[in-house]
Amino acid sequence: MNENKIVTRMAPSPTGKFHIGSVRTTLFNYLFARQHKGTFIIRSEDTDKERSKQEYEDNMLDSLKWLGLDFDEFYRQSERTAIYQKHIKQLISSGHAYEAEPSKEDSQQAVIRFKNPNKKISFKDLILGDIEFDTTELGDFVIARTINLPVYHLTVVVDDGLMGVTHIIRGQEHINNTSRQILILEALGFSRPQYAHIPLIMSPRGGKLSKRDPEVVPTLEYKDKGILPEALINFMAFIGWNPGDEREILSKEELIKEFDLNKVQKGGGVFNIEKLKWINKQYLNRYSLDEFENYLKPLEVEFQKIPNFNQEIFKKIIPIIKERVDDFDGVREMIEKNELGYYFNSPELNKEKISWKENPAETTQKHLEKVSQLIENYSAEWNNDALKELIFPYAEQEGKGDVLWPLRYALSGQEKSPDPFTLLFVLGKKESLSRIQKARELL
Ligand code: GLU
Numbered sequence: 001m002n003e004n005k006i007v008t009r010m011a012p013s014p015t016g017k018f019h020i021g022s023v024r025t026t027l028f029n030y031l032f033a034r035q036h037k038g039t040f041i042i043r044s045e046d047t048d049k050e051r052s053k054q055e056y057e058d059n060m061l062d063s064l065k066w067l068g069l070d071f072d073e074f075y076r077q078s079e080r081t082a083i084y085q086k087h088i089k090q091l092i093s094s095g096h097a098y099e100a101e102p103s104k105e106d107s108q109q110a111v112i113r114f115k116n117p118n119k120k121i122s123f124k125d126l127i128l129g130d131i132e133f134d135t136t137e138l139g140d141f142v143i144a145r146t147i148n149l150p151v152y153h154l155t156v157v158v159d160d161g162l163m164g165v166t167h168i169i170r171g172q173e174h175i176n177n178t179s180r181q182i183l184i185l186e187a188l189g190f191s192r193p194q195y196a197h198i199p200l201i202m203s204p205r206g207g208k209l210s211k212r213d214p215e216v217v218p219t220l221e222y223k224d225k226g227i228l229p230e231a232l233i234n235f236m237a238f239i240g241w242n243p244g245d246e247r248e249i250l251s252k253e254e255l256i257k258e259f260d261l262n263k264v265q266k267g268g269g270v271f272n273i274e275k276l277k278w279i280n281k282q283y284l285n286r287y288s289l290d291e292f293e294n295y296l297k298p299l300e301v302e303f304q305k306i307p308n309f310n311q312e313i314f315k316k317i318i319p320i321i322k323e324r325v326d327d328f329d330g331v332r333e334m335i336e337k338n339e340l341g342y343y344f345n346s347p348e349l350n351k352e353k354i355s356w357k358e359n360p361a362e363t364t365q366k367h368l369e370k371v372s373q374l375i376e377n378y379s380a381e382w383n384n385d386a387l388k389e390l391i392f393p394y395a396e397q398e399g400k401g402d403v404l405w406p407l408r409y410a411l412s413g414q415e416k417s418p419d420p421f422t423l424l425f426v427l428g429k430k431e432s433l434s435r436i437q438k439a440r441e442l443l
Contacts, residue, residue: 006038347413
């Protein structure tokens with residue numbers, strides 16, 4: 001047995017979908033355990049029968065799977081009632097707990113209370129430093145409703161003790177629970193773990209990030225937004241921690257190496273969604289075109305809604321989409337704002353917009369005619385660079401705006417679009433010529 005083996009745990013209560021704040025607590029526990037070749041435990045704290053649901057536990061497990069945060073052991077508190085019962089009995093027989101008469105305001109039933117030794121508890125939190133509590137004010141607190149219904153403080157201590165948890169890494173909202181838990185663990189004779197209470201996640205609008213913030217959604221909704229799991233992990237790791245240098249993009253493997261629990265900040269870190277999108281973009285930039293096409297698969301139905309959508313053109317505009325977007329929201333916006341429709345459909349043109357600035361129609365006619373001829377007579381390879389070589393010298397000679405604006409507008413019908421060579425490439429010779437012809441007829 002390796003006595004120094006590090007054991008961490010994430011102990012979510014499955015009373016709702018696994019939301020984004022829980023990801024960071026999971027991640028810090030995961031990184032710390034993996035860094036020390038320790039054990040990472042997931043414990044489903046499902047003792048609240050009314051509010052705990054299997055679907056929420058499944059949602060938590062699906063979220064962790066998507067993120068690639070694997071664990072070594074899994075427990076469910078609802079399956080451990082006999083274990084808690086044994087420890088409650090042990091506390092009663094050793095004089096550390098007693099069955100109390102129902103108090104008037106409390107409940108109908110007798111409850112089991114912990115006999116508070118009323119002492120000072122101090123510990124060194126790995127993040128917050130020295131902490132001292134006087135437990136006197138806690139009174140004889142409840143550890144179980146009945147012998148079969150333990151409350152959170154009891155189950156957590158029994159489990160952490162039996163599972164050999166060495167480091168309790170959890171949110172700062174739990175700091176006040178620590179003194180009760182230390183009293184119980186001392187009474188049960190468990191050794192004391194180290195505590196690391198991590199800072200709150202702050203809202204970009206100020207205050208603690210809460211359910212009212214639009215960023216706080218179930219973790220898997222980030223998947224539906226086209227956020228990559230490696231980007232989300234990278235982003236969450238940097239809330240309240242950083243590697244101490246300029247680096248902002250770190251893979252999970254690098255994080256395992258670099259993470260330092262002692263360097264987690266005391267104060268809250270802000271959840272900045274723009275930063276998340278930026279990080280996502282950095283990961284997308286590393287994708288090949290094939291990988292990016294595969295990434296877009298979940299949006300297939302939305303692409304299909306574009307009139308005359310077809311795969312041939314779609315393949316050609318993948319680099320254009322790739323350059324433009326950070327996530328699925330960006331792609332959806334391109335579809336909604338009709339920034340993709342004109343690749344598949346000849347656009348409506350506005351006569352007034354065809355010419356560059358104040359150029360008379362005849363000048364524009366002349367340029368479009370010349371460009372048409374160049375294209376008509378061209379039979380070598382059809383790609384951006386070759387098309388640029390074909391047309392650019394004429395544009396330089398006649399004025400770039402004068403030639404390229406009408407060409408680009410004739411092809412796209414948009415105030416803004418990629419350059420005309422890219423458009424020619426995507427549309428192909430026949431369609432390009434027909435669109436230029438349409439513009440000339442309008443003039
Ligand atoms: N089940 C508790 C929660 O969801 C766990 C707290 C702890 O980590 O001790 O907050």
